[in-house]
Amino acid sequence: MSEYRIKGETGEWEVVIGLEVHAQVVSNAKLFSGAATAFGAEPNTQVSLVDAAMPGMLPVPNKECIRQAVRTGLALDAVINRWSRFDRKNYFYADLPQGYQISQLYHPLVGPGEVEILLDDKDENSVKQIGIERIHVEQDAGKLMHDQHPTMSYVDLNRSGVALMEIVSRPDMRSPAEAGAYLRKLRSILRYVGSCDGNMEEGSMRADVNVSVRKPGDEFGTRTETKNVNSVRFVMAVIEHEARRQIELIEEGGKVAQETRLYDPDKNATRSLRSKEDAHDYRYFPDPDLLPLELTEDFIADCKASLPELPDDKRKRYEGVGVTPYNASVLTAEVETARWFDALLEAGAEPKQGANWVVAELFGALNRRSETLATTGISPQEAAELLKLVADGTLSGTLGKQVFEIMLETGDAPSKIVEERGLKQTSDTGAIDAEIDKILAANADKVAEYKSGKVQLFGFFVGQVMKAMAGKANPGVVNERLRAKLD
Amino acid sequence: MSVNADQVRHVAKLARIAMSDAEVEKMVPEFNNILKWVEQLGEVDTDGVEPLTAVIDNELRLRDDVVNDGDCRDDVLKNAPEAQHGFFAVPKVIE
Structure with missing residues (x-):
């Protein structure tokens, strides 16, 4: 893959990208209280007196949230810090009743790790490692609604105190495509692990996008941070837009200011959030309400033992039994697809043929019918049965396609369809x-x-x-x- | 280390405390006295001493992932200066 360069008035520019991904941890209760985390509840019904920051309330960490963050770290081959600590990040905003967010600045739970991305799905050798600097655990804020009343903003604290993992990458990405591949891969891993549902539309995964530009070979330029971008497509658009803006600015003799920006998808533009400048003096200090978090080797071993087979291992296993690299990468991208394909193999399907059939026939049919694996009535066992009927000559290829269409329509098992409709191929x-x-x-x-x-x-x-x-x-x-x- | 009037104003602003110029002027020497007092700790030789993280020798207790709190909206909203339709209602804060 050729290197991504932006052509400016003064020559070619390279883009340097780092991402901070906020991933909502899958748990029943919040990070420091026993209130529920379910999405879509009536406003302020999932708020305890801890989340509302009533005086004298004390936070007690939820073990499951810690466990999920450690499992995520292990899945990213990261260092798990046996000793970590919570700090207060101080600022005032209407969605933050405590006046500070409990986070981990100085001693995060998870240290350096990495994510492997493929720059080209079809090329096993187009691998690039994107460094993870750290993962820390922190509280989410509440939600503000501005469109319900002409002069008031409404505050719902249901999300206040829900656990987030902030996954901070190194500035290792060099193009919008690499950033997109990294985000998709990270989301895939989180969903395999089950530590975050990866649902960007509901806000359970969002990214702060750090972008700077430089002439190839130069030192890093000054970066800007565009906050809270909530889709892979928007992240890529932010990078492209922000890189061009910075290049134009520099080439006109200006200087990039290190600042926070907001992305407006309707205008496809970012704008400065200068009014928040003061708020950046966060005055972090160790939270005196919480002792240091110390993990035992047993706890970490249990976390490790609970990890499922991860996408890269799965992809290599599929390729090892004859599946093409492209099919293997399609089949492992989403955990639901991989689980379905695993069930197909378990039901006895031949891997290479099975993979071809799933990627070409099944996905083609599902697309055509606006269905997904979750909504279709075809089970992996029935699909394996169909493949077997074709493989052993009971059905010709053409008859196989007919039976498949009938399966899609009726949800019946292939053996039943063959018998009832007399479709069996004869060698008589x-x-x-x-x-x-x-x-x-x-x-x-x-x-x-x-x-x-x-x-x-x-x-x-x-x-x-x-x-x-x-x-x-x-x-x-x-x-x-x-x-x-x-x- | 010492602070001037501008730094006192900055800290007051971060803490959302309104202060008159007279109050700021009065606060400058008070701040500096406190800083000087704390600085005396620097005279102690702490080479080889681990930073103290807590004064009680205890482990952080963790909670099980069970929903056993919340669902108390009336209590939560009781002290709010204004609440509407189950929300806290605050002066509009959109930028």
Whole structure:
């Protein structure tokens, strides 16, 4: 893959990108209280007196949130810090009743790790490692609504205190495509691990995008941070837009200010958030309400033992049993797809054929019908049964496609469809011979032409026999018997 | 270390405390006295001493992932200067 460069007035520029991803941890209760985390509840019904920051309330960490962050760190091959600590990040905003966010600045739970991305899905060798600097655990803020009242903002604290993992990458990405691949890969890993549902639309995963530009080989330039971008597409758009803005600014003799910006998807532009400048003096200090978090080796070992097979390992395993690299990467991108394919293999499907069938036939049909694996009535076991019927010659390829269409329509099992509709392919030489004799007798002129050298007519005879037998004859047997009679 | 009037104003602003110029002027020497007092700790030789993280020798207790709190909206909203439709209602803060 060629290097991504932006052409400016003064030459080519390189873009340097780092991402801070906020991932909402999957847990029943909040990070420091026993209130529920479920999405979509009535406003302020999932708020404890801790979350509302009533005086004298004390935070007690939720073990599951810590466990999920540690599992995530292990899945990213990261250092797990046996000793970490919570700090207060101080600022005032209407969605933050405490007046500070409990976070981890000085001693995060998870240290350096990495994410492997493929720059090209079809090329096993296009691997690039994106460094993870750290993962820390922190509280989410509440939600503000500005459109419900002409002069008031409404505050819902249901989300206040829900656990977030902030996953901070190194500035290792060099193009919007790399950032997109990194985000998709990270989301995939989180969903395999089950520590975050990765749902960017509901806000359970959002990214702060750090962008700077430089002439290739120069030192890093000054970066800007665009906050709270909530889709892969928008992250890529922010990078492109922000890089061009910075290049124009520098080439006109200006200087990039290190600042926070906001992305407006409607205008596809970022704008400065200068009014928040003061708020950046966060005056972090260790939270005196919380002792240091110390992990035992047993706890970490349990976290490790609970990890499922991760996308890269799965992809390599599929390739090891004959699946093409492209199919393996498609099948492992989403955990639901991978689980479905695993069930297909478990039900006895041949891996290479099974993968081809899922990626080409099944996904094609689901797309056409606006369905997904979750909504289709076809189970991996039924699909394996269908593949087996085709593989062992019970169904011809054409009949296999017909049965598949009927499965999509009715949700019936292939064996039932074959039986009820009499679709079974026959290798009964008696029946096939009888049809062949009829066809040859009815086409005596063509038989003569064939015998005098017009051999391409062979296909015509095969077609006639198949047609007469409604596609149910085994094409191999038809070929063999025809040859015996004609040659 | 010492602070001037501008730094006192800055800290007051971060803490959302309104102060008159007279109050700021009065606060400058008070701040500096406190800083001087704390600075005396620097005279102690702490080479090889681990930073103290807590004064009680205790481990951080963790909670099980069980929902056993919340669902007390009336209590939560009781002290709010204004609440509407189950929300806290605050002066508009959109930028």
